[in-house]
Amino acid sequence: MYRGKTIGVVVTAYNEESFVGEVIETVPQFVDRIYVVDDASPDGCWEVIKRVSSRINDDTAPELAVTDGGENRRVIPIRHEENRGYGAAVKSGYERAVADGIDVVAVMNGDGQMDPEILDRILDPVVAGEADYAKGNRLHNPGDRRGMSTFRFVGNALLTGLSKFSTGYWTMSDPQNGYTAISSEAIEELDLESVTDEYGFLNHLLTHLNVNEFRVADVPMRAVYGDEESSIRYLPFVRFVSLLLLRSFLWRLQTRYVRREFHPTVVFYAAGGVGLVAGAIALVGSAVRSVRGEDGFTASITSVLTVLVGTVSLATAIAMDAEENEDLEVTYDERESTQESELLEG
Structure with missing residues (x-):
């Protein structure tokens, strides 16, 4: 539990045999439940997930303040029978977390690119009730994007510009950042079935959050890249997401500015x-x-x-x-988050 809220973390994994075990083991102790979703990886990812999960569950018997059908496991392994996409993996984790009564659900990818030591900063805007959804932002400070290649930076900047039109969150950047946190209330209100299962999930979800008038916070964070190899083919990815964003933009305008109220x-x-x-x-x-x-x-x-x-x-x-949309965007500075946490803990 963190600041009076039960916390769940969804760890998504596809061909992350070399990294997912360490990711599971380094999730902070204040997290009540970890949902590890293997999206039908063809490598040994699922075996690693089962082995690490079993060891953690045997070593810990937490008293969880959540509804879990009598299970008292900290780590819940979930495996898709067939590959369904990154978005589908996140949705599976979201649905299970809501069913278990978790208050706030974060997402960490199984590739080790998301620093577990800053999870509290990602959670803070949602836990404090200042935002319904929070996401990391590697583009806010020049120093934070130092580890990002020029190719990734240009592609991310392009998608950031297109996403501003699509989502209506005009001060937001780095929409591809998957280090996120969301309230269970937002999950339950969103029509997740209408959100794509593919890698454009993060962009598409932001558009749905806007149409439902949820508040979104950008949290500065440093770009971290290790030895992992991304399964994304960037040019087809940018083309696919660009078309998705165009459709999302038109849908947002039609829904918010025509149907709901001109x-x-x-x-x-x-x-x-x-x-x-x-x-x-x-x-x-x-x-x-x-x-x-x-x-x-x-x-x-x-x-x-x-x-x-x-x-x-x-x-x-x-x-x-x-x-x-100004009232739907929350400016969340890293220093403010740290100071607030220190005051609350004190």
């Missing part, structure tokens, strides 16, 4: 999109006519004005969208 933001987004596309096409046409020696001055002026109108409309839409 908001002029959607009008400015539409005007901005049409203006930029139409202006760009017109500019290309003007350039072609100029190359042919035809008079395209008037058309060029018109196309430039169309682009300007589109740009202003889009900027207005973004400003209105950000203002509408």
Whole structure:
């Protein structure tokens, strides 16, 4: 238990035979229950999970303040019969944690990239009731992203920009960060079946959190990379997630700004999109006519004005969208979190 809340940690694993055992063993002692989900790994991951879990459960007999069907195990191994994706693994852990009566559920990947010593900082915004969902952010401070390769940084920055449109959390960054914590109330209210099972789960979940008007906190953390090899193929991944974010953006606008209550933001987004596309096409046409020696001055002026109108409309839409969602974003500084914890412990 941590600050009066029961804590569960979902450890996701796929081909993490070399790392998952250490991850399980280093989860802080204040965590009441650990749900280790093997997404049908073809390597020896499941055997490692069973062995380490059995040893921990034999050595500890915690008095857990959770409903667990008579089981008194700290580590709960879960295995998918077939590979279903990262999102499905997280969902399996979430569902079991809620069924067990856990208050706050964190997620740590089985690759050892998430420092267990800062788990309390990830939990703090949710435990304190300041946010419904908290996530790590490796891009907040320049020093924190020192271990991130240029390729990863560029891809992450691209997805961060697209995710701002999709999710409506305009001050958020590093949406791919899987070091997260969420309240059981948020899990129960979300329609998890509608969230993708694939690696775009983290981005898609943020959009669903926004539509349900849940508060999200970014917690600064350092990027950590070891000897593990990622199973993600980055170019197909970026392409897949980009299309997912486009669909999520349109769904968010339709749900929040049209169906639920009409908001002029959607009008400015539409005007901005049409203006930029139409202006760009017109500019290309003007350039072609100029190359042919035809008079395209008037058309060029018109196309430039169309682009300007589109740009202003889009900027207005973004400003209105950000203002509408301002109360859903929690600024959570590492130093504030540490000081608050010290005061509460004192």
